[in-house]
Amino acid sequence: MNLWRHIAAGAGGGAVFLLFYLGLGDWPSVSLLAGIGAYAGFLLIGRALLPGPRPGAEPVGPELAAGAIERLRRLEAMAAAAGPALAPALRRVAVAAAPVVERAWRQPDQAMALRRLLTFHLDLALRLAEHGAAIVQLAGAGHPGLAKVAAMLDEVAAAFAAEADSAAANELMRLETELTVLERQLAAERHGPRPLGRE
Structure with a gap:
């Protein structure tokens, strides 16, 4: 579950980077910061919507x-x-x-x-x-x-x-x-x- 969250957040962050860099023509550093911010935001949204197992919880x-x-x-x-x-x-x-x-x-x-x-x-x-x-x-x-x-x-x-x-x-x-x-x-x-x- 955590792996899929990171993959989805990474894909979203990459899409935002491309949007800022290629679509809006921003500087690479600005586009990279936007992509990292989007990655973190998508990851937080994923954790809120799909909470993972409690720490220390066993089957x-x-x-x-x-x-x-x-x-x-x-x-x-x-x-x-x-x-x-x-x-x-x-x-x-x-x-x-x-x-x-x-x-x-x-x-x-x-x-x-x-x-x-x-x-x-x-x-x-x-x-x-x-x-x-x-x-x-x-x-x-x-x-x-x-x-x-x-x-x-x-x-x-x-x-x-x-x-x-x-x-x-x-x-x-x-x-x-x-x-x-x-x-x-x-x-x-x-x-x-x-x-x-x-x-």
Whole structure:
């Protein structure tokens, strides 16, 4: 975007220079100053009409992926520190979430489509882990509320697993389509015209 602004402003400044120098017959120095002034003016107008990205602004996809990686690390740390009532459910969420987070990291353009999993579901898992840890601290590891927390964590894990299964199915479909195309190409090559001079 910035490059095109400079190109357009440069073209406008050059046109003004030619207008002053050839059209109006002004001195070269006057024409050059007019061209430079026009270039600066066109550049300012372009910035006002088409503002560029904010300084320091990053693409949304990488930001989402980086945030998801941080959440997943926290979740794994909480699973390692949790007691037997919650640790298995937390590990299931971490294992199910890992391929989705990795896909968002490797393909940031897909991160927006995974936004709900990367933000809401991972945040929900972290809140549930904190809630479960508070229950253990206040009422002990045998409190029935922990079973409810574990069941909700399993629902979060299921959401990640469903997304991973869907992605795997889509990838398998893509591979099968490519295989069909290659098979057709091979068949066409096999049954194509024979070289000259051969029966």
